[in-house]
Amino acid sequence: QVQLVQSGAEVKKPGASVKVSCKASGYIFTNYYLHWVRQAPGQGLEWVGIIRPSSGIGDAPRFQGRVTMTTDTSTNTAFMELSSLTSEDTAVYFCARERPEGYRFDTWGQGTLVTVSS
Amino acid sequence: ELVLTQSPGTLSLSPGESATLSCRASQSVSSSYLAWYQQKPGQAPRLLIYGTSSRATDIPDRFSGSGSGTDFTLTISRLEPEDFAVYYCQQYVYPVYTFGQGTKLEIK
Numbered sequence: 001q002v003q004l005v006q007s008g009a010e011v012k013k014p015g016a017s018v019k020v021s022c023k024a025s026g027y028i029f030t031n032y033y034l035h036w037v038r039q040a041p042g043q044g045l046e047w048v049g050i051i052r053p054s055s056g057i058g059d060a061p062r063f064q065g066r067v068t069m070t071t072d073t074s075t076n077t078a079f080m081e082l083s084s085l086t087s088e089d090t091a092v093y094f095c096a097r098e099r100p101e102g103y104r105f106d107t108w109g110q111g112t113l114v115t116v117s118s
Numbered sequence: 119e120l121v122l123t124q125s126p127g128t129l130s131l132s133p134g135e136s137a138t139l140s141c142r143a144s145q146s147v148s149s150s151y152l153a154w155y156q157q158k159p160g161q162a163p164r165l166l167i168y169g170t171s172s173r174a175t176d177i178p179d180r181f182s183g184s185g186s187g188t189d190f191t192l193t194i195s196r197l198e199p200e201d202f203a204v205y206y207c208q209q210y211v212y213p214v215y216t217f218g219q220g221t222k223l224e225i226k
Binding site: 035037044045046047050059061062094096102103104105106108109110111 | 150151153155157162163164165168169174175206208210213214215216217218219220
């Protein structure tokens, strides 16, 4: 079955970077876009960015320069690295799949809690 | 920049009743790009509705969506105990995907 499995929880200090992974299975990895969405404690959903595994091109308009998204097509895994962490980056980070031009997220990872604390 | 405003913030209803959730956009948007999600505590969101009114796979027909322009609605008829959760609308306007702030549907 279609599945996105994310890496485990992380605790980081302010100013550090974190890298979260999302391993896809059950479908052709390069046929779908992958998104990152985050949710601060008790808050709503915030879209972070998109990466297109077929080209490796990503876009995170609101996180210019702080977010790097990559994919490894040999392992069907997507990665999101967030740098210069502050306490406001404390959140659960989800990866989610989009059929190209579908404009909706039909499969989600289980989420990865990133805690930023000194 | 597009803003999606959901109302009410919290909706208190009993099982068996019907729920009407609103999502209002700050500018006219394409109905093709409007989706709804359900999220339960400690879980990832689940896609319910896409393209304003199409149900996602395995979503019961108690869930329906409608709307156009700036006003969109998710209707849940005959509420079941498992329907009590938080609901989010989501829209795409190039190059950004935007979520509403959510409506919590709680048991009265």
